[in-house]
Amino acid sequence: MTRSAIIEQISAFMNEKIPFQKDLGIEVTQFNSQQSEVRFHWKESLIGNSPMQILHGGVTATALDTAGGVVIMASVIDKLSDDASLEKVVERISRCGTIDLRVDYVRPGRGQEFIATATIIRSGNKVAVARMEMHNEDGMLIAFGTGTYIVG
């Protein structure tokens, strides 16, 4: 299986087989070790502050953690040998995990669509750190985040 075929399969896996992300409607729209991106649309079920009609802080945290995890996984795959099998790739990325996460809420979570992007700021064999941002469709910055991940 070629590298790009593997990346396609993993992307599909992440969009279809991770129940919590699927439930929220989070879709991986860039799966790349340079920069990754996930998106989701506003819906009633994501509200955390009903009187104010704003996203739950946990939704934002989920989107940021997901974007960070995606860029980390893309970077882990980059470092595997070209002939790594799909099973090997899945085995490696399923051992990745978040060690710690910080979210800075900048503005109330309002909008039609939300875009969370992530880049790696520290890359290593054991641990990697990603920086994330979430904007809405108007380019308004909603939140920043930083995640430290074990890269297994």
Added chain:
Amino acid sequence: MTRSAIIEQISAFMNEKIPFQKDLGIEVTQFNSQQSEVRFHWKESLIGNSPMQILHGGVTATALDTAGGVVIMASVIDKLSDDASLEKVVERISRCGTIDLRVDYVRPGRGQEFIATATIIRSGNKVAVARMEMHNEDGMLIAFGTGTYIVG
């Protein structure tokens, strides 16, 4: 309306009217400025790592942020005068919000039930800080968290 009647109404509100928490099955089980607690049960839809069958980090972040928010709101209500109307109370607590959240993931999120507790470590008129922990039903510590909240 008495203070305890108001607290009961707000608890009911938090359990029924916050879509994202209802979706996850998060229930407020202690609503108190000394210590607050929320609980939820394991279900497939909360999985983030399918091969490993563990909770999504965003679920844990949501539970911790919710527990922190509850203890902060309880403390805001404590400081209101005894004859504050329900409307006044709702208006005040809907202006509370998370400024930043940090989560330390200690162990994989596995279990039947998850219990997140929160206490206040810094209390002020403008900003308050809560510390949170999430255990499973066996008392295994899954995650720690700290949240800084604006108290409106």
Added chain:
Amino acid sequence: MTRSAIIEQISAFMNEKIPFQKDLGIEVTQFNSQQSEVRFHWKESLIGNSPMQILHGGVTATALDTAGGVVIMASVIDKLSDDASLEKVVERISRCGTIDLRVDYVRPGRGQEFIATATIIRSGNKVAVARMEMHNEDGMLIAFGTGTYIVG
């Protein structure tokens, strides 16, 4: 006293009258609500890892917290009326303080000079959040940081 005279006095105050910053050799080189900057030079007394000859993590934390505090104070001064006296300004900024700080160490602290810059990502009447970065004289990124500050 004009606004620019006040800013000059406060800058001088920060460079001369804050013992810990003076001890480390931290100098405020930009004092501005848009972006602030502090600098310091390598010296033996700042080492934390002797075998590796790298800065103590606490030095980096100090520089980032200082840069963040400076941009926050500049923004507080910006919001005061033009005829605020020096006493009033000092009184207001001495009530500012760090609520929480996160530092991400990206590379070992090595170099001749270190430059920490800060910008505000959330500005409010009660609380403000700043983002910081520290580079060495070659433009190598040493650390990132985020600080949440009470703005008195």
Added chain:
Amino acid sequence: MTRSAIIEQISAFMNEKIPFQKDLGIEVTQFNSQQSEVRFHWKESLIGNSPMQILHGGVTATALDTAGGVVIMASVIDKLSDDASLEKVVERISRCGTIDLRVDYVRPGRGQEFIATATIIRSGNKVAVARMEMHNEDGMLIAFGTGTYIVG
């Protein structure tokens, strides 16, 4: 060299040979993988807020990071074989380093003596997480912290 002789030598090394800690007067008073402790005394040169006479936030961050590093190093030494030479021990612990540090400032840093303690909340072969607290001599809690460390 026996294990306890090595620990004594490493303690002495940390108290004498780390310039920044020596400068601040930070002394390792417990060097143990269960709980570690460092202490320092108030002195003028540690002030960050002159009008209010309180410690610089960077001093607190330094003490917490140091306490966290000490408990991590103690745990790394615990895992080495009993006949590891002093050189081997120094080589291993000099590869430990802070990945990220979070500090929550709870009360103004005032007192005669400050005691920072640390325990490990996540232990691993690649990365470990420590929780820290700093009190003054009256038992007043000044700050909390969490540090994520690479354990080489």
